[in-house]
Amino acid sequence: MIAHVVHDVGYMPKPNMVEIILTDEVADARLTKTAFIIPVFDNGDILLAFNPADNRGVEIAGGHVEEGETLEQTAVRECLEEVGCHVVDLTPIGYLRLTCLGEIPEGYRYPHPVSYQQFYAGRVARLEPAGAYECGEPVRTAEVDFARPSVSIFGRQARSVVNQLDALSTL
Numbered sequence: 016m017i018a019h020v021v022h023d024v025g026y027m028p029k030p031n032m033v034e035i036i037l038t039d040e041v042a043d044a045r046l047t048k049t050a051f052i053i054p055v056f057d058n059g060d061i062l063l064a065f066n067p068a069d070n071r072g073v074e075i076a077g078g079h080v081e082e083g084e085t086l087e088q089t090a091v092r093e094c095l096e097e098v099g100c101h102v103v104d105l106t107p108i109g110y111l112r113l114t115c116l117g118e119i120p121e122g123y124r125y126p127h128p129v130s131y132q133q134f135y136a137g138r139v140a141r142l143e144p145a146g147a148y149e150c151g152e153p154v155r156t157a158e159v160d161f162a163r164p165s166v167s168i169f170g171r172q173a174r175s176v177v178n179q180l181d182a183l184s185t186l
Contacts, residue, residue: 018109019164028123030116035109035168039176042110042131044086048124051077052090052135053108053173054100061159061170062139064097065151073154075134075166076100086133094137099148102137104180108172109134111165136173138180 019035027033053075054062064076076097080089087105094100111132119127145152159170 018168021164027113028115028117028120032114032116034112034114035165036112037109037168037172039107041086041107042112042133046126046129047080047086047110047131047133048126049077049079050086050089050093050133050135051075051169052094052102052105052137053169054094054098054102054137054139055173055177056139056155058157059174059178060155060157061173062098062100063154063156063166063170064148065154066097067151073161073166074163075169076150077132077134087135090133090135090137095143095148097148097150098153099143099145100153101140101142103140104138104177105135106137106176106180107133108136108169108176134169134172136176138177 016037017034018037021033023029023031024033063073066074076094077090078093080086091102094102113130115128159167161167
């Protein structure tokens with residue numbers, strides 16, 4: 016399901032289109048260079064990264080796939096690195112489909128014209144001590160309404176998916 020569409024985002028060559036797709040399917044790994052995860056606590060709170068670099072602010076933990084990693088391995092590693100969180104029960108919740116509508120710019124590092132960013136939900140298993148992460152202090156919150164649509168939409172989806180897993184485990 017396409018949950019949101021925006022055109023001409025600043026972090027991609029223009030013209031462009033970014034679609035937030037909610038699905039339990041994983042995007043084509045050959046076209047996916049980044050993976051992200053939203054850890055969910057037992058009470059439904061979510062854990063987000065606070066990245067002071069370039070005024071990025073509150074965002075979903077994640078980053079680039081390293082040589083030999085799967086998308087799941089990337090999401091788990093990035094979560095630990097950025098917010099000090101160990102996660103279990105990884106579940107795909109969707110992806111961003113990024114489409115460059117113009118010519119490929121010189122030095123562009125992503126598949127062209129379409130690439131993906133994969134998103135997962137995961138259950139918080141445990142947290143590392145404060146300061147054991149590369150971003151600023153992580154944000155634990157029940158709130159899912161943020162300025163960035165991707166944070167809000169994937170935050171709600173992560174909470175919903177983990178709640179469904181909880182309900183199934185009690186049957």
